[in-house]
Amino acid sequence: MGELEVNYKEVPSVQELAKKKLVTIPSRYVRDDHDNSSIASNDRNNKEVPVIDMQRLVNSNDHDIMNLELNKLHFAAQHWGFFQLINHGVSSSVVEKMKHETQKFYDLPLEEKKKFERSPRDADGFGQLFVVSDEQKLDWADLFYLKTAPPHLRMPIFSKLYLSLR
Template identity: 55%
Template sequence: MQSLLYEESMDSELAKLDFACKEWGFFQLVNHGVISAFLEKVKKKVKGFFNLSMEEKKKYWQHPGDVEGFGQAFVLSEEQKLDWAGIFSMITLPVHQRKPHLFPKLPPSLRDTLEVYSMGASLPVSLGENLTWMT
């Protein structure tokens, strides 16, 4: 992945990635630039969110008909028996698709950590866009 950051090796690396996508269908991406210590920080901050009181988490409750926010997915009716499993779903990129009632109002340490993570996650998005010219 690091080779994709340098113009002199980008075409060669994109060709390898294109081949892997077409021929293997599934592969593990390593050296993606997001260090494991930072991924652990993201996990810790998200876990901290789930450890908040229910009253605090309800500030981020899903709006009707929307899957983004805190709540439970796949609730189809009021009579449905539920196995409670709280989720938190949110689009972070592209920035213009973020819900104004979610991302800006997150606890600052979680918001800042997700912001940095989102920037790191944008590299594969850019790669995907660049792969289309090769097909």
């Protein structure tokens, strides 16, 4: 990703804000700017996270099946912003270990997580991305972003991680 030429503004950790047992979510985190009117009416009531089958995307000899899956992926990305990926070839034990190691990271005290704080010039690290103004609406989430592959794109912060998370 290299250098990000943006004015970086530091914001508090959402996890730390949540520990304060707030009565209301700070207005900076309340998103009223989302327009859901473009979602097809029959999909508005669907509360299921979109599920994308990787095998249908990459190994299907049937173009109709592949196109159907591509359309589902397009819809998920455009209207949900995320999806569940199945049949990706990563063993469930590896996925569970990654979830466990990630939870261990988020369970660290804030002072420890700040050792991995992202710099204003790079996306990698702990903290919000693309915060450019004090009025900007933010996601109610803390982020820990790392590029892991290819290895030459890894930032120095990667080597500072405890071995089991690397």
